[in-house]
Structure formats: C-alpha cells, structure tokens
Amino acid sequence: MPQAQSVAAADAVLIAAWQGGDEQAAAELVRRHARALARFLAAAGAPEADLDDLVQETFIRAFRAVGRFRGQCQFRTWLLTIGGNVLKDAARRFQQVRVVPLDDDLRSRDGDPHETAVAGEAEGRLREGLERLPHMQREVFLLRAQQGLEYEEIAAALGTSPGAARVHYHHAVKRLKESLQ
Amino acid sequence: MNMDEELQDARLRELARLLGSGAAERLDVERTAQAVVTRLRERPRVTLTGWVWMQPAWLKIAAVIALVLGAGVVTRVLLRERIPSALVAPLGEDLTDLTSDQLRETVGALEQPFADESPGALDAGLESLNTIELRALLRTLES
Numbered sequence: 568m569p570q571a572q573s574v575a576a577a578d579a580v581l582i583a584a585w586q587g588g589d590e591q592a593a594a595e596l597v598r599r600h601a602r603a604l605a606r607f608l609a610a611a612g613a614p615e616a617d618l619d620d621l622v623q624e625t626f627i628r629a630f631r632a633v634g635r636f637r638g639q640c641q642f643r644t645w646l647l648t649i650g651g652n653v654l655k656d657a658a659r660r661f662q663q664v665r666v667v668p669l670d671d672d673l674r675s676r677d678g679d680p681h682e683t684a685v686a687g688e689a690e691g692r693l694r695e696g697l698e699r700l701p702h703m704q705r706e707v708f709l710l711r712a713q714q715g716l717e718y719e720e721i722a723a724a725l726g727t728s729p730g731a732a733r734v735h736y737h738h739a740v741k742r743l744k745e746s747l748q
Numbered sequence: 749m750n751m752d753e754e755l756q757d758a759r760l761r762e763l764a765r766l767l768g769s770g771a772a773e774r775l776d777v778e779r780t781a782q783a784v785v786t787r788l789r790e791r792p793r794v795t796l797t798g799w800v801w802m803q804p805a806w807l808k809i810a811a812v813i814a815l816v817l818g819a820g821v822v823t824r825v826l827l828r829e830r831i832p833s834a835l836v837a838p839l840g841e842d843l844t845d846l847t848s849d850q851l852r853e854t855v856g857a858l859e860q861p862f863a864d865e866s867p868g869a870l871d872a873g874l875e876s877l878n879t880i881e882l883r884a885l886l887r888t889l890e891s
Contacts, residue, residue, distance in 0.1 A: 590785045597781035605775045609768025618771055619780055626784045627791070693763050712764035744756055 578642040582633055597626050600643050603714065607647050610709055612698050613654055621657060625650040640723040644716060648724045651706045689747060696746030700739055707732050708739035844883070851882040855889070 578599070584592035605622050613621050629636075629649050636645055697705055703725070710721045711732075718729040718736070725732065846854065852875075877885065 590788065593788060594781040594785050597784050598777055601775060601777045601780050602772045606768040606772035609771040610764065611768075615771045615774070618775060619783075622775065622780055623784050623787065626780075627787055630784075630788060689759075690763055690767060693760070693767065697767075709764065709767075712761045713767060740757065740760060743760060747756075747760070 574643075575638070575641050579638065582636070582642065585630060586633060593626075593630055596630075596642070600646055601626075603643060604646055604650050607709055607713065608650050608654055610694075610697065610713055611651060611654055611705060612658070612694070617657065621650070621653055624657075625653045628653060640720050644710065644714075644720055644724040647710060647714065648706065651702070655702060692746050693743060696743045699746070700742060703727075704735045704739040704742070707735040708743070711736050848879045848882065851879065851886060855882060855885060 578596065581592040581596050581599075585596065601622055604625060605618055608621050608625075609615065609618060625646060629646050632649075636642065639645075697708070700708065706725065707721055710716045710724070711718070718732045722729040722732045727735075
C-alpha cells in the first residue's frame with residue numbers, strides 16, 4: 568500500500584496544480600493514467616476506433632469535476648468510474664458498443680499459436696459475457712479482477728458499501744463463468 | 749471453494765487482466781495528453797451558476813415550485829371570481845342603514861355562489877322574512 572499512497576500523494580499535488588491553472592499538471596495526470604483507463608474502457612466494450620476519444624472525454628469530465636473529488640478513493644479509481652459513465656453515455660448515443668476485434672489482441676501476443684487461439688476464444692467469450700452484465704456488475708468485476716482493487720476502494724468510488732460491491736462481484740463471476748463454459 | 753473453482757477464478761482474473769491490454773498499448777498517450785489540454789483550453793470551465801442550473805435536481809425543484817405558485821395564483825383568481833362584488837360593500841356597512849329590499853338583495857347575493865347547487869332554495873324563504881329576521885340572518889352569515 569505505500570506505493571498506492573505515494574501515487575495518491577503525487578496525484579494530489581498534480582490535481583492541486585491543475586486547479587491552480589497549471590495545464591501541464593493536467594497533461595501529466597493524463598500520462599500517468601491514460602493507459603489504465605484505456606484498458607478498462609476497452610475491456611468494458613469500447614471499440615478501439617473510439618478509444619482515444621473516450622479517454623479524452625473522460626479526462627475532460629474529470630478535470631471539470633475535480634472539485635468534487637475529495638480523495639475518498641484514488642484518483643485513478645475515480646477516473647475509471649467516470650470512464651464507465653462516459654462509455655455508457657456513448658453506448659446510448661450510438662446504440663452499439665462493439666468490442667475490439669479478437670485478432671487485434673491476438674496480434675500483440677507471443678507464444679504457441681494454438682494456445683494463443685484458445686486464449687483468444689476464451690477472451691472473446693469473456694467480452695461477450697461482460698457485455699451482457701449489468702453496468703454495476705461489469706464495473707465492479709473489472710475494477711476488482713482487471714485493476715486489482717480492494718472492495719473498500721471500489722465501494723468508495725461507486726458510492727456503495729464493500730459488502731454490496733462483493734455481492735456484485737460474485738454475481739458477475741458466476742455469470743461470466745457460465746459464459747466461459 | 750474446490751480446486752476447479754479456484755482454477756476457474758484464477759483463469760477468469762488472468763483473462764480479465766489481459767482484456768484491452770493490446771488496445772491500451774496502441775494508444776498514443778502523449779498525443780492524448782496534448783489533445784486533452786487543447787480541449788480544456790478551448791472549452792472553458794462552466795461557471796458555478798451554470799453548473800448549478802445544469803443539475804437536473806435543481807431543475808426539478810424549480811419546476812415544482814413554479815407549478816405550486818402557478819396553481820396558487822389560479823386558485824386565488826378563481827375563488828375571487830366566485831365571490832360577488834355586491835357582498836363586499838353592504839357587509840362592511842352598518843346593517844341598520846339598509847332597507848328591507850336592500851337586505852333581501854344582499855342576502856340573495858350571498859346565496860348566489862351556492863345557487864347552482866340548490867337552485868331557489870333560499871329565495872322562497874327570504875320573501876317571508878321581516879326586516880329584523882333578515883338583519884339577524886345577515887349577522888349570522890357575517891360571523
């Protein structure tokens with residue numbers, strides 16, 4: 568946790584600098600968190616073609632609303648939940664959120680082609696399963712399984728209790744396992 | 749939790765960690781950072797007043813207040829229209845100054861708002877009342 572604390576402290580300094588009008592502090596926050604956000608959005612169903620726009624929009628919303636961020640969770644966790652809402656709005660606008668084509672991810676992976684293909688198929692099923700999950704279950708699952716966050720942290724970011732977050736996660740896991748079988 | 753379930757959980761977490769990693773790696777972070785800064789510069793922050801009025805909760809509250817006030821005004825106007833102007837002056841004056849005809853007219857006017865509900869109910873009775881009885885009736889109505 569000391570690493571998380573130092574990350575949080577550095578973020579807090581950058582946030583304060585941005586609030587004071589320092590644009591480079593905003594740019595630095597983007598550099599620090601853009602990839603994690605992109606990974607989260609892509610896993611949640613953002614098409615790769617729209618990924619850059621969605622990442623930008625998430626940061627814009629976050630910087631505009633940063634006055635409401637009270638350090639209840641890490642800046643990155645808060646950012647990811649905003650990203651989830653941005654994606655939800657985008658999906659509503661376009662009425663379709665298609666996932667990154669499987670080959671895109673497969674291309675970037677080394678190793679045995681057969682294993683890669685099997686993993687790719689499982690990934691595809693997981694993506695489809697994720698798409699079918701309710702918004703809250705999907706977010707909790709990704710924050711926990713993909714980003715490795717604790718239930719307390721997830722609960723603080725989503726405005727729910729750790730117990731409820733745990734329940735959402737277990738429901739998500741149960742349904743995703745069914746998708747993978 | 750048995751071993752199979754643990755393996756499945758571990759596999760699920762591993763797959764989840766891999767999801768989107770390729771797309772995220774291909775993101776040009778520096779370009780994104782500069783684009784965000786440019787957009788922040790182009791679209792200045794919303795003012796506090798603007799932010800407050802953008803909130804749906806405030807809009808709902810404002811709409812409810814407007815509806816309540818509007819309904820109040822309409823009700824008041826309708827009630828005023830139903831009370832005949834003839835009532836206002838005679839009841840304010842001393843009843844002893846009124847003649848029998850004036851008293852009948854006043855009592856009749858008082859009855860008017862209810863006339864639709866019981867047509868002619870009081871008219872018949874008024875004819876048979878004398879001046880003293882009419883004054884007593886008016887005082888009762890006044891109180």
